[in-house]
Every structure is written in C-alpha cells, then in structure tokens.
Amino acid sequence: MTEISDSIDTSLTAQLAHGILPQPTSDEFARQEFVKSLKYHLATQISPGNKEALAARAAPAFAKAQGRPPETMEDVRSAMRDEPYFTFWSALQRNSQEMMWKSVQIPVERQLPDLISRARTIEDASGSLDLDPALPIPAYHRAVDIHCLPGGYHSEFTDDDVANGACYDRAVYLYAMGRMGPLNSDIGDTTIAFIKERFPDFAPARILDLGCTVGHSTLPYCDAWPDAEVHGIDVGAPVLRYAHARAEALGKTVHFSQQNAEQTNFPDGHFDLIISHILVHETSNRAVRNIMREAHRLLRPGGIVVHAETPPYRDLPAYDAFMLDWDTRNNNEPFWGASHGLKATDIAAETGFDLAHAFEAYQPSAFDAAQAKRTAVFQGGDFGGGGAWWLWGVRKQA
Amino acid sequence: MTAAVQLQKKAQGDRPQYFDDPAIDKVLAITLALAGETAVMRDRMDTIERLLETGQPVTRAAIDGYIPGETVRVERDAWREEFLANILRIVQQEREGLARAAGLDLRYDDAVALVES
Numbered sequence: 001m002t003e004i005s006d007s008i009d010t011s012l013t014a015q016l017a018h019g020i021l022p023q024p025t026s027d028e029f030a031r032q033e034f035v036k037s038l039k040y041h042l043a044t045q046i047s048p049g050n051k052e053a054l055a056a057r058a059a060p061a062f063a064k065a066q067g068r069p070p071e072t073m074e075d076v077r078s079a080m081r082d083e084p085y086f087t088f089w090s091a092l093q094r095n096s097q098e099m100m101w102k103s104v105q106i107p108v109e110r111q112l113p114d115l116i117s118r119a120r121t122i123e124d125a126s127g128s129l130d131l132d133p134a135l136p137i138p139a140y141h142r143a144v145d146i147h148c149l150p151g152g153y154h155s156e157f158t159d160d161d162v163a164n165g166a167c168y169d170r171a172v173y174l175y176a177m178g179r180m181g182p183l184n185s186d187i188g189d190t191t192i193a194f195i196k197e198r199f200p201d202f203a204p205a206r207i208l209d210l211g212c213t214v215g216h217s218t219l220p221y222c223d224a225w226p227d228a229e230v231h232g233i234d235v236g237a238p239v240l241r242y243a244h245a246r247a248e249a250l251g252k253t254v255h256f257s258q259q260n261a262e263q264t265n266f267p268d269g270h271f272d273l274i275i276s277h278i279l280v281h282e283t284s285n286r287a288v289r290n291i292m293r294e295a296h297r298l299l300r301p302g303g304i305v306v307h308a309e310t311p312p313y314r315d316l317p318a319y320d321a322f323m324l325d326w327d328t329r330n331n332n333e334p335f336w337g338a339s340h341g342l343k344a345t346d347i348a349a350e351t352g353f354d355l356a357h358a359f360e361a362y363q364p365s366a367f368d369a370a371q372a373k374r375t376a377v378f379q380g381g382d383f384g385g386g387g388a389w390w391l392w393g394v395r396k397q398a
Numbered sequence: 399m400t401a402a403v404q405l406q407k408k409a410q411g412d413r414p415q416y417f418d419d420p421a422i423d424k425v426l427a428i429t430l431a432l433a434g435e436t437a438v439m440r441d442r443m444d445t446i447e448r449l450l451e452t453g454q455p456v457t458r459a460a461i462d463g464y465i466p467g468e469t470v471r472v473e474r475d476a477w478r479e480e481f482l483a484n485i486l487r488i489v490q491q492e493r494e495g496l497a498r499a500a501g502l503d504l505r506y507d508d509a510v511a512l513v514e515s
Contacts, residue, residue: 013468026464030441033471034434037478046486049493055500085492091416091423092489095430101409103434109401144411151406158403167405332411 015173016182019249020118020242022166028107035100036174042096043177043375043382046089051319053085073313076322093380094330097148104170105150108163119162119245129244130257131237138260140284141235144332153213153236165242169214179374179385180216181367183250187277188217189366190389191308192224195273198361199304199395204228204272208298210261210291211235211279215243215254217308221275222252228273231266233259262290269300277308281339288342292351292394299396306393310378310386311362313340326380344392358394365389433485437478444474 015021024032054076062079063069070079080086108115137154145152149171151164172184180186195202204225209218212232221230232254234240240256247254259265261279274295280288295305313321321340328337348358365374365387375385417423445464449456466474483490 013471024465025462026445027438027442027462029465030438031434033441033474034437034478037437037475037482038430038434041479041482041486045483046489046493049489049496052493052496052500056496057499085489085496087416088489090414091426092430092486094414094416095427098409098427099430099434102407105405105407109403109405112401112403145409148409148411150409152410155406157405161403163403163405330414332409 012182013178014182015170015178015184018183018246020115020162020166020245021169022104022107022111022115024107028103028110031106032100032103032170032174035096035103036177038096038099039174039382040177042089042092043379043385046092047323047375047379047382050080050083050086050089050323053083054080054319058083058086071318073318073321073325076318077325080322090326090330090380093326097331100171100174101149101167104167104174105163108166108170112158112161112163112166115162115166115242116158116160119241120160122245122248125244125248126251126253127244127247128255128257129240130255131240132258133237135235135258135260137235138262138283138287140282140287140335144334146282146332147327148332153234153239156238160241161238162242162245163238164236165214165239165246168239169216169242169246172214172216177382179365179367183219184216185220186365186367187308187389188220188275190363191217191275191277191306191391192220193366194361194363194391195304195306196224197363198359202273202304204303206271207231207273207275208233208266208271210274210276210295211282212243212256213239215247215256217275217277218243218254219247219250219252221273222254229255231255231257231271233257233261233264235260262287262294264294264298266298268297269303271298272300272303274298274303274305275308276306278310280307280309280342281333281336283339284335285338288339289347289351292347292353296352296396301396302398304393304395306391308389308391309339311340311390312342312360313337315390316378320378323377323379330380342392344394348394353394354397355394357397358392360390360392362388363391433481437481440477440481441474444470444477 058079059070070076141152141154153164157163205228207221207228207230209232212218212234215232218232237258240258244256310324325337327333344358344360345355349355374387375382376387378386415423445461446456449460454460
C-alpha cells in the first residue's frame with residue numbers, strides 16, 4: 001500500500017474491508033470496477049431501450065399478427081422474443097454476469113490458501129460453525145449453478161474451502177453496484193425495519209436466518225435485537241465457513257450450521273423469528289412449502305416468519321414483469337419466474353398457518369446513500385435497483 | 399502464475415445462445431473482455447500518473463498495491479462511463495432511432511413507404 005491509497009476505506013461508497021474479504025491488487029480491483037460500471041451503464045443507458053423497442057417495433061408487429069396490442073407479461077414476452085435490440089441487450093447482460101464472477105474469482109484463486117488459513121485459525125470465537133458433510137445438496141442447487149456462480153454455494157475445490165463464500169461476498173457488492181451498503185446488509189436492514197414497524201412490541205429471543213450464505217443479511221439482526229441468539233443455516237459448506245470467519249472478524253455472534261431449511265434439527269417451537277433473504281426464488285414449488293411447514297414447526301406460538309424477495313409479477317405492469325423475469329431464462333434462476341407467482345395467503349393456508357395472519361408488504365430500502373444511483377425499476381440484472389424489497393410471511397397464532 | 403487451486407470456470411447449465419451464428423456470441427464475449435482489460439490498463443496508467451504527480455517511487459509494488467480512495471474512484475467511475483458510452487455507441491444509436499420511432503409512431507419502413515408512394 002502506498003501513502004495516498006486508503007488502506008481501510010470506511011466510506012459508504014466502498015465495501016468494508018473486513019478481515020476475511022479478499023484483498024485485490026490494483027489490476028484486480030480495476031477489473032471489478034469495470035464490471036460494476038458496465039452493469040450500471042447497461043441498467044441506465046441500454047436496458048431502457050427495450051421499452052422503446054417494444055413500442056416502436058415489437059408491439060406493432062404483435063398487434064399486426066394478433067389483431068390486438070400486447071397486454072399481459074406473456075404477450076410482451078411473445079412480442080419481444082425475436083426483437084433484436086432485446087436480444088443484444090440480453091447478450092450484453094449475460095456477459096456482465098459472467099464477467100462479474102470471473103473478476104471475483106481471480107483474486108480469490110490467488111489468495112485462497114491464505115483465506116482458508118485465516119478461516120481455520122479463528123481465536124476466541126463467540127459464535128460457532130457446525131458442518132454436516134453428509135447433508136444431501138438439494139436437486140434445485142445441483143441442477144444448475146444458481147445465477148451463474150460456477151460451482152454454486154456448495155461445491156468445494158479443496159479442503160476446508162471458502163472460495164465460493166469469498167467470491168459471493170464480493171460479487172454481491174458488485175451485483176448491487178454498492179447499493180446494499182458497505183456490508184451488503186440492505187435486505188436484512190430493510191426486513192428489520194419492516195418487522196419493527198409492523199410488530200412494534202415484538203422482541204425475539206431466538207432468530208433463525210434460512211439460506212444465510214455468507215451472513216451479510218444475518219448480521220444486522222445481532223444489532224437490531226442485541227439480546228437475541230442468532231442462528232444461520234445454509235446447505236453450502238464453503239459459504240458457511242466464510243460466514244463464520246466474516247461474522248467473527250466483524251465482532252458479531254452468530255451460530256452457523258449446515259442444514260437444509262426444508263428439514264432442520266432444531267426442536268419444535270424453538271424460534272421467535274425466522275427470516276430469509278432472497279432465498280425463496282432459489283428453491284422450488286415443493287421446497288418452499290416444505291420450508292414453510294418447517295417454519296411452522298420451529299416457531300413458538302406468536303412467532304413470525306418473513307421472506308424478502310423482489311415483487312410478484314401480479315403487482316407490476318406487464319413490461320416491468322417481463323423485464324424482471326429475464327433472470328429465469330438468462331441467469332440460471334430456474335425458479336425465479338414461478339416464485340414470483342407465490343401468494344402469502346395461499347402458502348400459509350397450505351402449510352399449517354392461519355391465512356388471516358399472512359401478509360405481503362413493500363418496505364423502502366434501508367440504505368439511503370444508494371438512492372441517488374437507483375434505477376427505480378425492478379429489472380433483469382439489477383434486481384436491487386427498485387429501491388424497495390417485497391416482504392411476505394405469516395405470524396403463527398398465539 | 400498458476401494458482402494452487404483452480405476454481406470451476408463455467409457455471410453448470412446450458413449457456414443461452416443469443417445469435418443465429420454462435421460465433422457472434424463468442425466474439426461479443428471476447429470484445430467485452432477486451433474492453434474490460436483496456437479499462438484495467440487505463441486505471442494502471444492513471445495510478446502511475448498519480449504516483450508521479452505526488453513524487454512517490456513508481457515501483458511495481460507501489461502500483462500493484464494502489465487501491466484508490468473515494469475521490470479517485472469517483473473520477474474513474476466518470477471515465478469508465480464515458481468509455482462505455484463510446485464503445486457501446488452503436489447500441490445507443492439504435493436506441494435513439496427506436497425512441498424517435500416510438501414517439502412519432504413512424505418506423506423506417508414507413509418512411510420508405512412514404513417517400514416511395
């Protein structure tokens with residue numbers, strides 16, 4: 001490091017360099033910054049042209065063939081299928097995603113032995129890590145590597161591997177273009193704000209974060225309810241090893257264990273609050289119901305389960321829904337589309353809850369510093385750009 | 399230098415083919431990768447210039463270890479935005495045409511038909 005560089009940047013416009021975050025060389029950093037700029041340019045300058053392409057070319061062609069203008073999301077999809085502007089933007093967007101992973105893999109690969117060594121030698125941990133090498137990885141994670149992360153959350157490339165945790169932590173920051181804050185905590189912070197507004201007297205003693213990956217959404221719960229015992233589970237060992245090291249480096253006490261949210265080893269009624277952050281869309285129709293049945297078992301009477309996601313298509317204009325659906329076919333997110341049709345009341349009623357206590361809500365993003373750079377639309381490749389998170393869940397009857 | 403452990407480079411799952419000729423998909427990926435490497439080189443030159451300006455030794459260690467603070471990041475963000483606008487100009491040009499056509503409800507074919515009629 002030279003004197004004119006900031007060794008630890010604490011500004012809101014950089015990711016906080018906590019103890020386990022891979023440190024890039026200047027070239028590696030520049031490559032990641034290019035990806036961030038490319039994604040921002042695509043979201044703000046190129047993607048909006050899709051709407052103009054629909055108006056100028058695709059919708060008139062659809063109307064000519066069908067005798068009516070495109071009205072539904074399916075109509076827009078049909079109209080845009082062979083639209084060359086949309087095709088070219090899609091190709092650019094897919095490349096930006098692949099370039100993002102490549103740009104984070106290079107420094108992780110270079111310093112992997114050091115990262116593993118640091119994760120192995122945590123002293124005086126206040127939290128814990130409990131791995132289960134025999135845990136089956138669900139089919140919906142083995143079928144394709146979700147959002148194009150090579151190897152997904154679960155693949156291990158060496159002993160005690162943390163690589164894909166390290167890749168994910170940095171990539172979340174780049175994907176969100178910094179708009180989830182220095183600790184990528186915006187979804188957790190926003191969900192907490194919702195819970196405190198909706199249930200002001202609710203004070204959870206035990207909290208469980210499902211599909212926690214590297215714990216970036218989990219840690220804010222330690223500060224929101226300092227007396228609570230916080231647990232995080234995930235199916236992927238590399239992300240959990242990294243999560244544990246990250247939490248300890250940041251001085252937060254979380255108990256991480258390798259478990260499938262569909263069936264855990266916690267006792268009945270053990271938790272007051274169960275949350276997930278952009279987990280549901282990475283499961284399946286069957287799994288999300290299993291997860292909710294398990295949440296019903298794990299919650300004490302009066303406990304609450306909340307899932308944070310992007311808006312259901314029914315709440316969006318047809319064009320916006322079509323653009324948000326891009327990930328289903330273009331970004332290895334096979335359950336993205338179907339998950340955006342879920343209804344809180346339906347799932348609650350099917351999984352043992354009282355549907356009268358189900359809720360769906362929008363909560364403005366907690367990270368104010370990001371507002372100026374928001375694109376104010378939910379779209380493929382920029383799902384954090386909308387400035388709000390969609391929350392759904394249910395309170396178990398007291 | 400080859401790292402001791404190689405990570406998986408391709409995500410499991412078929413990669414979508416966007417163009418009729420798969421060679422176009424490859425050429426686009428290569429072009430974007432080259433744009434990225436050009437930006438990396440430009441940032442490296444910028445680092446060298448800044449080290450020189452402040453009278454610091456310009457060693458490889460100093461260059462490789464340089465991570466910009468917020469002021470420099472903002473300047474580089476602005477440079478990359480201009481760079482991207484330049485190299486993606488052909489796409490922007492199509493967008494402008496579409497915006498005009500959407501506004502006027504007049505497609506290029508309509509204009510041809512207009513003057514040919």
